[in-house]
Amino acid sequence: MAFSRRKFLLGTGVIGGGLVLGLSLRDNSVPYPAAIEGSFNPNAWLQITEDGQFVFQLHKTEMGQGVIGSLPAILCEELDLDPQRLTIQHAGIHPDFADPSTGGQMTGGSTSVKASYDILRDVGAAARAMLIAAAANRWQQNADDCTTDNGVVIDANGTQRLSYTELANDAKSYLDTPYVLKAAKDFRYIGKAETRPDALQKSTGTAQFGVDIDLPNLKTAVVVRCPHFGGTIASWDASSIDSLPGIIAVKEIHSGIAIVADTYWQARKAAGQLVISWDKGPMADMDSAKIKQQQRDLIANEKPRVMMEEGDTSAVWDSAATIIEADYSVPFTHHSPMEPQNATAIATERDGEMTMEMWIPSQSPDLSRAVAAHFTSLTAPQITVHTTLMGGGFGRRGYPDFAGEAAAIAEQLPSVAVKLLWSREDDMQHDYYRASSEHRLKAALDEDGQLIAWDHTLVASSIIKTMAVFMAANLLPDWVPASVAESMGKSAGGLIANYDPIPCEGAKIPYQAPNITVGHLEYDSGVPTGFWRSVGFSYNIFVVESFIDELAHKASADPLAFRQRYLDKDSQWRSVLDLAAEKANWGQSQPGIFQGIAVSEPFSSFCAMVVDVSIDPDGKNYTIEKVVAAVDCGIVIDPDVIEAQMEGGIIYALSAAVKAPVSFKDGATVESNFHDLPVIRMNEIPKRIEVYTIKSDNSPTGIGEIGVPALAPALANALFAATGQRLRDLPLRLT
Amino acid sequence: MTSFILNGENISVDAEPDTPILWVLRDHLNKTGTKFGCGAGLCGACTVLLDGQATRSCLLPLATAAGKRIDTIEGLGGDHVVQQAWVENNVPQCGYCQSGQIMSTVALLATNPSPSEDEIKTALAGNICRCGTYPRILKAVKQAASSSFYDASQSPDGSAS
Numbered sequence: 001m002a003f004s005r006r007k008f009l010l011g012t013g014v015i016g017g018g019l020v021l022g023l024s025l026r027d028n029s030v031p032y033p034a035a036i037e038g039s040f041n042p043n044a045w046l047q048i049t050e051d052g053q054f055v056f057q058l059h060k061t062e063m064g065q066g067v068i069g070s071l072p073a074i075l076c077e078e079l080d081l082d083p084q085r086l087t088i089q090h091a092g093i094h095p096d097f098a099d100p101s102t103g104g105q106m107t108g109g110s111t112s113v114k115a116s117y118d119i120l121r122d123v124g125a126a127a128r129a130m131l132i133a134a135a136a137n138r139w140q141q142n143a144d145d146c147t148t149d150n151g152v153v154i155d156a157n158g159t160q161r162l163s164y165t166e167l168a169n170d171a172k173s174y175l176d177t178p179y180v181l182k183a184a185k186d187f188r189y190i191g192k193a194e195t196r197p198d199a200l201q202k203s204t205g206t207a208q209f210g211v212d213i214d215l216p217n218l219k220t221a222v223v224v225r226c227p228h229f230g231g232t233i234a235s236w237d238a239s240s241i242d243s244l245p246g247i248i249a250v251k252e253i254h255s256g257i258a259i260v261a262d263t264y265w266q267a268r269k270a271a272g273q274l275v276i277s278w279d280k281g282p283m284a285d286m287d288s289a290k291i292k293q294q295q296r297d298l299i300a301n302e303k304p305r306v307m308m309e310e311g312d313t314s315a316v317w318d319s320a321a322t323i324i325e326a327d328y329s330v331p332f333t334h335h336s337p338m339e340p341q342n343a344t345a346i347a348t349e350r351d352g353e354m355t356m357e358m359w360i361p362s363q364s365p366d367l368s369r370a371v372a373a374h375f376t377s378l379t380a381p382q383i384t385v386h387t388t389l390m391g392g393g394f395g396r397r398g399y400p401d402f403a404g405e406a407a408a409i410a411e412q413l414p415s416v417a418v419k420l421l422w423s424r425e426d427d428m429q430h431d432y433y434r435a436s437s438e439h440r441l442k443a444a445l446d447e448d449g450q451l452i453a454w455d456h457t458l459v460a461s462s463i464i465k466t467m468a469v470f471m472a473a474n475l476l477p478d479w480v481p482a483s484v485a486e487s488m489g490k491s492a493g494g495l496i497a498n499y500d501p502i503p504c505e506g507a508k509i510p511y512q513a514p515n516i517t518v519g520h521l522e523y524d525s526g527v528p529t530g531f532w533r534s535v536g537f538s539y540n541i542f543v544v545e546s547f548i549d550e551l552a553h554k555a556s557a558d559p560l561a562f563r564q565r566y567l568d569k570d571s572q573w574r575s576v577l578d579l580a581a582e583k584a585n586w587g588q589s590q591p592g593i594f595q596g597i598a599v600s601e602p603f604s605s606f607c608a609m610v611v612d613v614s615i616d617p618d619g620k621n622y623t624i625e626k627v628v629a630a631v632d633c634g635i636v637i638d639p640d641v642i643e644a645q646m647e648g649g650i651i652y653a654l655s656a657a658v659k660a661p662v663s664f665k666d667g668a669t670v671e672s673n674f675h676d677l678p679v680i681r682m683n684e685i686p687k688r689i690e691v692y693t694i695k696s697d698n699s700p701t702g703i704g705e706i707g708v709p710a711l712a713p714a715l716a717n718a719l720f721a722a723t724g725q726r727l728r729d730l731p732l733r734l735t
Numbered sequence: 736m737t738s739f740i741l742n743g744e745n746i747s748v749d750a751e752p753d754t755p756i757l758w759v760l761r762d763h764l765n766k767t768g769t770k771f772g773c774g775a776g777l778c779g780a781c782t783v784l785l786d787g788q789a790t791r792s793c794l795l796p797l798a799t800a801a802g803k804r805i806d807t808i809e810g811l812g813g814d815h816v817v818q819q820a821w822v823e824n825n826v827p828q829c830g831y832c833q834s835g836q837i838m839s840t841v842a843l844l845a846t847n848p849s850p851s852e853d854e855i856k857t858a859l860a861g862n863i864c865r866c867g868t869y870p871r872i873l874k875a876v877k878q879a880a881s882s883s884f885y886d887a888s889q890s891p892d893g894s895a896s
């Protein structure tokens with residue numbers, strides 16, 4: 001079947017007070033995914049069938065952050081349809097779903113609502129205009145005189161009504177109808193707290209995660225991997241396990257030995273008995289202490305690449321009244337989403353050609369496909385990817401190595417459906433960790449205690465470097481051979497590692513000092529690193545907001561007032577900072593309660609926090625009495641999602657701020673499960689969390705990661721206020 | 736063949752006696768509401784009721800469960816007062832741990848229908864949620880407990896109170 005390349009670009013003009021718009025550059029040269037025969041399919045997201053279904057393709061992946069409710073609400077607002085009537089499906093891969101800023105379909109960087117708001121309003125409003133045009137034609141009335149109400153078009157007299165489903169077929173003739181967007185004051189669904197569309201399924205055990213995929217005669221695979229990063233298999237012998245109950249196959253793949261069995265328990269038991277020895281590889285003598293020392297040596301000896309420069313800090317140091325210097329340190333940490341990594345695949349051979357169908361709980365269906373192609377002889381177009389619900393992501397599922405493993409196993413077992421399932425130990429020991437970072441800070445105050453110079457040098461590894469190989473394979477056209485794409489990605493990764501902006505996220509301070517220098521040193525320890533909820537902000541905001549607190553105390557200033565001094569009164573920085581301070585009764589805490597404050601701008605949203613602590617009689621333990629968060633993320637889509645994400649972000653951040661970090665010995669991860677990598681549990685949460693949102697008419701930004709960065713510094717600053725101990729290393733430990 | 740009572744029904748399974756109930760449920764009986772999280776009894780995602788007691792099914796061998804009563808999330812029926820409280824409070828985010836959280840709550844309320852906040856926190860301390868839904872879980876448990884509809888007969892372990 002041939003699809004014509006129809007990209008429509010309509011003129012814009014003002015009619016009846018509203019701006020009339022046309023959809024530009026939507027690409028239907030590639031068939032829309034999951035198209036239902038005969039449906040009205042005006043864009044890649046929406047289908048309306050004559051039998052009454054409204055099917056929505058969710059082009060961002062749901063991992064808990066709530067896009068399953070937020071994105072449909074935006075489209076439904078303009079379509080004029082109750083979102084509860086939608087059938088929501090995770091979308092396949094389509095060019096219209098790609099984020100223009102990255103070219104890919106990844107869900108991350110708190111971009112889902114920010115990047116989808118305009119387009120989902122456009123496609124919703126355009127579809128509504130098409131349906132009205134179809135109705136107006138039937139009634140022989142002027143379309144401008146007709147209105148809609150929750151899935152029904154109403155005629156000029158208010159007497160005749162046609163439902164969208166009745167009009168679905170006719171509407172196909174009106175694809176180019178101009179449309180008008182609603183005024184924000186008329187919003188019915190945007191700004192309203194809704195029950196999550198998946199709340200019931202997730203409360204009844206019926207939600208289907210990747211781990212729950214079932215196929216006829218499905219087998220389970222586990223992989224035994226070299227524990228040492230960069231290590232390889234020296235020898236292996238499957239003779240002791242290949243006759244164990246349920247064992248189907250034992251195969252070598254790129255990452256280790258795959259054991260395929262009827263059930264997980266059979267495969268896992270056999271894995272424990274596999275005879276295998278390792279060549280520990282080039283990192284065999286690497287450990288946490290060495291990594292830290294190498295990073296510190298870099299700071300001491302190398303000249304950083306300048307990421308931000310204002311004035312001339314070097315001219316200030318000799319003449320300043322006060323110089324303050326400090327080193328900060330943030331360790332590696334783990335993601336540990338509750339659902340262990342997994343992916344399901346079946347390879348089919350027909351007429352000498354192999355195709356593959358995959359079910360992947362991944363933040364990136366197109367990158368998953370590229371990774372699957374990379375580790376098999378298949379090309380991306382031969383692989384069909386279905387995205388499933390995810391039991392947490394936090395950035396870990398942005399790098400779909402598990403998809404590559406599942407594909408490699410399935411390729412060796414044509415016609416056998418295989419579910420690859422990692423153990424918790426696999427997950428914790430083969431994570432793409434949040435990179436460790438070391439920081440050297442230096443600042444100068446004048447005689448009046450005014451900040452006159454700020455200098456921050458940080459050492460952290462590039463994430464883009466690891467990802468570049470697969471990103472290149474994903475972004476380059478299919479006719480570029482995989483090997484060429486990979487080598488291009490590799491060299492590009494090496495080149496951009498030194499210019500990767502991610503490690504410096506949050507290091508560019510908002511405080512208006514006359515002289516500022518921020519420098520970055522790239523350092524690759526060899527430990528796999530990746531996106532971790534809030535990424536560069538997760539360590540830089542801790543450092544920046546702790547050090548500014550140090551300066552405030554050195555200047556004998558109130559930490560809130562000191563920050564306010566260097567922020568524009570009308571800025572969003574100030575509005576969240578002032579709101580958090582007001583709601584937390586900053587400076588007026590009860591005896592025995594001590595406060596710390598921090599402010600941040602992760603991913604174009606703004607967040608300030610005040611943490612209240614009390615210190616236990618032993619002087620070492622403490623209680624978080626309250627966390628007050630103020631956030632500005634533009635127009636609020638669903639206030640309940642914002643509250644939930646802020647609460648969750650604060651608790652996720654608290655685990656990393658106070659619990660044991662990941663460590664390495666002999667080039668391998670030491671810890672293995674929740675006993676030695678503990679996380680915050682129910683009995684350890686702050687006594688109270690309050691979230692306040694700035695009312696805004698600005699375009700919406702993100703919320704998924706926004707609650708993370710400010711927590712650690714606000715807590716550290718509160719602990720300083722309480723004890724006089726300045727804690728410059730994570731995790732925070734009073735002594 | 737090993738037999739036990741699953742959500743009130745007699746079940747016989749042909750599996751190795753050391754197979755944890757978690758995998759009996761998931762791989763042999765296709766009851767996937769009970770989740771695999773850590774395999775070591777540390778995270779609570781696999782929580783089921785064994786004769787009414789909240790139990791980590793990843794560490795519970797089939798042989799030990801023989802002849803006993805196992806209740807899972809599927810057995811709650813979907814409109815259990817605890818499940819209703821979960822939906823009304825929009826508790827789930829990713830949702831993966833929630834079957835375990837709900838089963839631990841059902842076990843708690845069966846023996847302690849009006850728990851204090853500390854008692855709730857202690858009873859659920861074995862259930863990890865990485866999304867950080869704890870504040871909402873706390874709210875939902877309190878709501879379920881205060882519900883005039885809650886009584887022990889709603890619990891799969893009706894005899895425990």
